[in-house]
Amino acid sequence: MSFRSQAYAALRICYFNGIMPLWRSPLLIGAVFLTPFSFLFFLYVIAPRALFPFGVVGGVLFTALFTGNGMLNDCAYLRLERQLQQVYVASPVRSLTYILGMALSELAFALPAMVLFLGILLVVHPFGALAFAALVGVVLLTWLMACTLGFFVSTLFQQLREIWPLGTLIFSTLSVLPPIFYPATVIPKQWQWVAYLAPSTYAGQLADGVVGLGGGITTSVAFLNTPLFDLVGLGAITLLLAAAATYFARWRER
Amino acid sequence: MAVLEATGVSKVYHGRRGTVHALDGVDLSIPKGQLFAFLGRNGAGKTTFIKVAATLLLPTSGEVRLFGEDVVAHPEAVRPYIALVPQEGRPFFHMTPREHIYEYLRVRGASGESAKARTEEILEAMGLRPFEQEPAYRLSGGVQQRTLVAMILATEAPFLFLDEPTLGMDPFGRRQVWEVIRRATRKGSTVLLTTHYLDEAEQLAEELAVIEGGKILYRGAPEALKSTVKREVRLQFSGGFTRSELGEYGEVIEDRKRLVLLTTRSRVREITERALERGSEITVGPVTLEEAFLELVGRGIEEEE
Ligand SMILES: Nc1ncnc2c1ncn2[C@@H]1O[C@H](COP(=O)(O)OP(=O)(O)OP(=O)(O)O)[C@@H](O)[C@H]1O
Ligand SMILES: [Mg+2]
Numbered sequence: 001m002s003f004r005s006q007a008y009a010a011l012r013i014c015y016f017n018g019i020m021p022l023w024r025s026p027l028l029i030g031a032v033f034l035t036p037f038s039f040l041f042f043l044y045v046i047a048p049r050a051l052f053p054f055g056v057v058g059g060v061l062f063t064a065l066f067t068g069n070g071m072l073n074d075c076a077y078l079r080l081e082r083q084l085q086q087v088y089v090a091s092p093v094r095s096l097t098y099i100l101g102m103a104l105s106e107l108a109f110a111l112p113a114m115v116l117f118l119g120i121l122l123v124v125h126p127f128g129a130l131a132f133a134a135l136v137g138v139v140l141l142t143w144l145m146a147c148t149l150g151f152f153v154s155t156l157f158q159q160l161r162e163i164w165p166l167g168t169l170i171f172s173t174l175s176v177l178p179p180i181f182y183p184a185t186v187i188p189k190q191w192q193w194v195a196y197l198a199p200s201t202y203a204g205q206l207a208d209g210v211v212g213l214g215g216g217i218t219t220s221v222a223f224l225n226t227p228l229f230d231l232v233g234l235g236a237i238t239l240l241l242a243a244a245a246t247y248f249a250r251w252r253e254r
Numbered sequence: 255m256a257v258l259e260a261t262g263v264s265k266v267y268h269g270r271r272g273t274v275h276a277l278d279g280v281d282l283s284i285p286k287g288q289l290f291a292f293l294g295r296n297g298a299g300k301t302t303f304i305k306v307a308a309t310l311l312l313p314t315s316g317e318v319r320l321f322g323e324d325v326v327a328h329p330e331a332v333r334p335y336i337a338l339v340p341q342e343g344r345p346f347f348h349m350t351p352r353e354h355i356y357e358y359l360r361v362r363g364a365s366g367e368s369a370k371a372r373t374e375e376i377l378e379a380m381g382l383r384p385f386e387q388e389p390a391y392r393l394s395g396g397v398q399q400r401t402l403v404a405m406i407l408a409t410e411a412p413f414l415f416l417d418e419p420t421l422g423m424d425p426f427g428r429r430q431v432w433e434v435i436r437r438a439t440r441k442g443s444t445v446l447l448t449t450h451y452l453d454e455a456e457q458l459a460e461e462l463a464v465i466e467g468g469k470i471l472y473r474g475a476p477e478a479l480k481s482t483v484k485r486e487v488r489l490q491f492s493g494g495f496t497r498s499e500l501g502e503y504g505e506v507i508e509d510r511k512r513l514v515l516l517t518t519r520s521r522v523r524e525i526t527e528r529a530l531e532r533g534s535e536i537t538v539g540p541v542t543l544e545e546a547f548l549e550l551v552g553r554g555i556e557e558e559e
Binding site for chain 2: 001005009012013015016017020021024025081082083084086087088089090091092093094252253254
């Protein structure tokens with residue numbers, strides 16, 4: 001199959017695995033909204049008003065990050081419970097095509113919540129078209145990173161039961177602990193660098209940066225304080241995970 | 255010309271039960287257009303072989319060539335030519351049979367027109383018409399299985415791997431699947447299927463292999479396998495005899511309330527006369543593939559021990 005056919009196949013997978021079920025049971029969207037909105041509501045009630053925009057950006061990124069949790073569960077489910085991944089392995093569909101198709105399905109699920117959060121953000125903290133485009137870019141990169149991570153982790157297990165709690169654990173940790181919903185300045189200065197251990201921190205830094213919220217991590221190395229570092233970091237992690245997912249993953253079992 | 259050529263294929267698993275030789279030096283060749291059946295007890299290695307040949311699993315050693323390409327070194331060269339029904343697969347719960355077939359064909363690169371035509375054709379042939387608009391979660395188990403099989407057979411892939419394709423289907427459904435499988439081979443596809451229904455293997459397969467403990471015990475036509483049984487007549491009794499009484503005439507198999515005796519032609523008259531005296535109901539017929547299988551594999555197990 002040509003490159004074009006592979007790309008078409010990924011879109012087709014997104015259509016029947018993402019858009020079709022959403023269309024048939026719209027209640028599924030509710031599940032995506034629930035957690036980030038609870039967080040946001042919580043912040044709205046307890047945090048100073050000035051921090052609220054950070055919370056809204058956090059909501060956007062949370063939704064993007066949790067596509068990884070969906071990816072992890074759906075891929076494991078299709079492989080282990082339905083034996084359907086095998087049907088795609090034994091076919092001209094490449095592993096990357098399947099991963100992309102599944103990731104696009106997760107994006108379809110997350111899209112309504114993302115749009116709403118972006119709308120709220122524009123209201124509480126207006127910014128220009130360029131910043132908006134940059135923010136969308138950051139969100140897409142975050143989604144790719146989360147989905148490659150989700151797929152990779154899903155392939156390490158042979159039991160659905162082991163996977164269910166794991167996904168929530170990984171992606172909650174990634175989206176709640178690091179400075180996603182709050183500015184990094186809340187963390188004592190000498191400990192701020194620790195946040196860089198979480199891949200989601202790069203996304204948070206970039207997102208807050210492009211919409212001009214500030215509140216970023218400061219370290220003694222000047223380069224680490226630039227958005228370029230965050231971009232390179234997020235991009236590198238995504239590429240690394242994609243490579244790991246395609247090489248070590250159970251596209252073909254050992 | 256052989257389209258599948260396996261030489262010395264082994265697969266070793268290291269698990270809690272120690273080392274398992276799921277496949278132990280399997281040599282196999284399947285010619286183009288053949289309908290080939292794999293028989294064997296649970297855990298014999300059928301699925302493992304299919305997974306290796308269908309590029310789903312790496313073997314520990316050995317080589318499988320499909321259409322001349324090495325499945326280990328060049329899986330992507332093989333994959334466009336194969337399709338697989340996995341053992342105990344299940345469809346997407348929200349999609350209808352029609353959508354399953356059509357979408358899968360499109361993902362595999364078929365044009366809209368050709369996918370549509372093939373979808374209609376297979377829905378009809380597999381008796382899925384009454385269910386074509388139902389989402390899979392509302393379908394019975396057997397119809398879900400038929401959906402999966404239809405989806406794979408519709409690809410008309412040159413090599414079809416069918417791991418227990420008729421599992422859970424009623425006798426009508428099974429016959430419809432058989433017909434579609436036969437048609438696929440007439441069109442030039444080669445089929446490797448596994449089944450635990452020996453009547454199915456007898457009806458369908460041109461050739462079969464019996465596998466036990468990862469080794470091939472027998473390879474040949476179903477008729478030839480039946481003729482390997484030393485006792486050529488099968489008598490079934492309902493009451494009137496004890497197991498030990500029948501034991502002197504040949505091999506006795508206890509099949510729930512009934513006793514089945516495998517014996518030679520020369521002794522049939524004597525036994526039927528005794529049965530008539532006792533008023534026992536008795537059925538006489540040739541040995542079936544099932545008995546041949548039981549005897550062959552039974553012998554294999556004994557030799558092993
Ligand atoms: N992932 C695995 N890890 C360890 N052992 C395995 C694994 N998969 C299969 N086995 C073992 O390999 C052997 C062959 O299994 P296989 O699934 O090929 O059998 P089968 O002939 O298809 O049986 P069935 O008729 O029950 O489907 C069995 O002993 C099985 O327990
Ligand atoms: Mg099996």
